[in-house]
Amino acid sequence: MGLLSVIGMAHGWVRQRVQPGDAVVDATLGGGVDARFLAELVGPRGALIGFDVQEEALRRTRDRLEPLRAAGRLPARTSLLLRSHSELEAAVPAELRGRIAAVLFNLGYLPGSDTSLITMPQTTLPALQAALRVLRPGGILACVLYPGHPGGAEEADEVMGWASGLPAEAAQAAVYRMVQKPSAPYALGIEKKASPADPADSGSFH
């Protein structure tokens, strides 16, 4: 039977916490597989905000979402943005900040495209921090890391260093990894905790 794939685990973390009508973010649209998964979870009453820096990724995502749109099942608020995820907090409408149920990152490059255009720690880390700020308490940040391509291991190390330093009272972080192949992708899940002092917990993630 085999263990769950890394993407399957990341999706599973998200599925457990997202309800129809929720608002979610896809921080790296790429081919649109994750966006479609998120769109189906939140349904027509939900909100989906997606980011990518390549027009090709937005085109592929629109194509992938087309059957949902045609069936009237696309989230009513769907925004596919040609913007870096480092602008995530500013791009999320003010009324949804602190109310996002899940943010999904799938790092690396767009398969079948320019493989030198990769996610970079200088933008990935601010984006991850912003993602935790916009999540609601109990919301989930799921991130798939790719240490196997040039630059990927350095990015994964920086992300893991940041995640390891998160205050335990503000967030709980876990990793799902196939241990026999160190260069294989792995999943990092971070659940935002409720803070008695500030339920939106917006000040804890820098």
Ligand SMILES: C[S@@+](CC[C@H](N)C(=O)[O-])C[C@H]1O[C@@H](n2cnc3c(N)ncnc32)[C@H](O)[C@@H]1O
């Ligand atoms: C592995 S792909 C994402 C896969 C995608 N989620 C899917 O379901 O097919 C990584 C994507 O991150 C995008 N990317 C790179 N830097 C980015 C940035 N600063 N902000 C947003 N997206 C970025 C790339 O253009 C690429 O499309």
